[in-house]
Amino acid sequence: MKIEQIYTGCLAQGAYYITSRGEAAIIDPLRETKPYTDRLDKDGVALKYIFETHFHADFVSGHLDLSRKTGAPVVYGPNANPDFDFISAEDNQVFPVGDIKIKVLHTPGHTMESTSYLLIDENGKEHALFSGDTLFIGDVGRPDLAQKAASMTQDQLAATLYHSLRTKIMTLPDDVIVYPAHGAGSACGKNMSKETVSTIGEQKANNYALRANMTEAEFIKEVTDGLLPPPSYFGANVAMNKSGIDSFEKVLHNGLRAIHANEFEAVAEETGALILDTRKSGDFAKGYIPQSVNIGISGDFAPWVGALIGDVKQPIVLVTDPGLEEETVTRLARVGFDHVIGHLKGGFEAWQQAGFETETVNxxxxxxxxxxxxxxxxxxxxxxxxxxxxxxxxxxxxxxxxxxxxxxxxxxxxxxxxxxxxxxxxxxxxxxxxxxxxxxxxxxxxxxxxxxxxxxxxxxxxxxxxxxxxx
Missing domain, CATH: 3.40.250.10 (Rhodanese-like domain)
Structure with a gap:
């Protein structure tokens, strides 16, 4: 048995790749599928299941592309109803993968379809919990994101989460490893640890939301206190994860169109595209194309794009450091910004050499x-x-x-x-x-x-x- 956490820092997101005796399972995959198919090919294993813990709001999953490429079915827990073929798992249903088993634990509260997956090893021991956005290290999932879809208030969702944690998760052995979907920096919680792995025992001892004598009322108050408004793109990402999207390869192909400096401005104006400059802040300050918005690729790029641009259907043209075009389009696609028309060929230097107008920041x-x-x-x-x-x-x-x-x-x-x-x-x-x-x-x-x-x-x-x- 092998468990690999594939952690993406700019999204503070953890996907999981699990193999046992020639078979594999992947939990909460990111948009681009090549990292997973490369691992499958290298290990010589067949992907048996793609498990989703819930309809993600902060990123677009690669579940459909991965399913199309491998033939593996997508699995959701109870209450999920996407617009594509999937396995609707029942609470406590067991899925064999090689010599191990993955048990479904329906843990609603963050969303009503939220599900954790308990890995039972080849010896029948409860080994690890893939807790999605139900349980983080030092925190739990915010209960305000699914109010409209669930026709519930955040307090009602928080109460549901309270019982999920206490009846499904806190009853597990203390040595069960906890693998969450996110770490510090994610907007899906409010006080997550920088650590990305823990145990049930450590969380019962240190996580404020898992205090032994905590009442439901105390839990609701503490979990809902101080929640910031969710980023504006969250709803669009949920819809994309539920309904299906263009393949990542198509999005990448469109975004890698090279636009020459002498046509760049015209393309932006004709399409209503936003000029997104992803260079470092110091380089942007020294000179940029007028009307550009700077969000540096070297920081928390994708979440800030989502928070500041908001509309995932907004056409975008890119100004990047040469060689970073593909990475930029990829990171935009992870949060559903699929309408990248192209990028400035040769980067900002080409614009300067062409003698076009520039601005600076004081x-x-x-x-x-x-x-x-x-x-x-x-x-x-x-x-x-x-x-x-x-x-x-x-x-x-x-x-x-x-x-x-x-x-x-x-x-x-x-x-x-x-x-x-x-x-x-x-x-x-x-x-x-x-x-x-x-x-x-x-x-x-x-x-x-x-x-x-x-x-x-x-x-x-x-x-x-x-x-x-x-x-």
């Missing part, structure tokens, strides 16, 4: 900020998450989270200069690009963000541990 150092800012007089906008701001921030700064920029941008006075920062410069450059695309130019963005500002003499509030802020 990026200053933290030392310059320290010399220029006047606390109580200057306007400072902090685009970090509320928990980061509450932990510590520049004195008198305004909290304006990047994810809510469409709500607060209208309140900006274009005639009043302001300073803009995040933690390190990644998010503030996204904000800067959006601001300038909408006509706001009277600001200075701080290179290095709060991390660099904290090393200067700029007055700040007292530091509070973020874990305490989240409690």
């Amino acid at each position: 990026r200053i150092t933290a030392e310059d900020f320290a010399n220029q800012v006047k606390i109580g007089e200057s306007k400072v906008i902090d685009v970090r998450k509320p928990s980061e701001y509450e932990a510590e921030h520049v004195a008198e700064a305004y909290s304006r989270p990047l994810a809510a920029i469409n709500d607060w941008i209208k309140d900006i006075n274009p005639d009043e200069h302001f300073f803009l920062h995040c933690a390190g410069g990644y998010r503030s450059m996204m904000a800067a690009s959006i601001l300038q695309a909408r006509g706001y130019h009277n600001f200075s963005e701080v290179d290095g963000g709060f991390n660099a500002i904290a090393k200067t003499s700029v007055p700040r509030t007292d530091f509070v541990c973020q874990s305490k802020v989240l409690q």
Whole structure:
């Protein structure tokens, strides 16, 4: 028996590849299927089942492409009703894979079809739990995402999750390994650990939501407290996972169309495409194509695309560092942005060499900020998450989270200069690009963000541990 966790950092997502005596199972595969088919070919095994823990909201699964290529059926737990052929598993149903068994544990609450899969090894021992979005390391799945589909309130879903955890998961042996679908950085929970593997015993001891004497009312209050609004693309991803989508190969083929600099702007205008520049923030600041939005491929790229662009049907043309075109299209497809028309051939350098118009961002150092800012007089906008701001921030700064920029941008006075920062410069450059695309130019963005500002003499509030802020 072999279990491999295939973890994708930019999505904080874990897929699982399991083999036993010539047969394999894959749980929650990502959009692109080649990593899985390569493993199957290398190991000389046949894929028997593709297990889905639920209809994912934060990424588009590769279950249908993988099923078409291998002939393996897609398995969902109870209450799932997708628009394609699948196996509707019953609670406690067992699926043999080689010498092992995978047992279905229906664990509703995050969504009503949410299902965990218990691996029973060749000796009949309960070995590992693939917990999907029901149980994370240090957290549990948020219960507010499926309210409309389930015709339930978040409190009702939370109560359902409470009983799933206590009757199906906390009763398992303490040494059962826990393999969740996500880790820190995912929007599917609020306080996940950076660890991606644990045990039932460790979670019972350390996970706030699994406290032994916790009442249902306490659970509901703690699990629902402090939930941020879900990213706008979540609903579209659920629909795509339920209904079926174009093959990944077709999406990749379209996105890899090379567009010459002299036709790039015309293509964008004719199609209504958004110009998405995925270069590093420092390179973008030095020069970019007017109206471009910067979301760097080197950070949490896909989730921020989903949060800021929102509409998965939005046509997109790309400006990337040469050689990163395929990776960029792939990462966009993972969150359902399938309408990439093409990319600028030769990257931004080709645009410059052609002599076309460019713009820059007024990026200053933290030392310059320290010399220029006047606390109580200057306007400072902090685009970090509320928990980061509450932990510590520049004195008198305004909290304006990047994810809510469409709500607060209208309140900006274009005639009043302001300073803009995040933690390190990644998010503030996204904000800067959006601001300038909408006509706001009277600001200075701080290179290095709060991390660099904290090393200067700029007055700040007292530091509070973020874990305490989240409690």
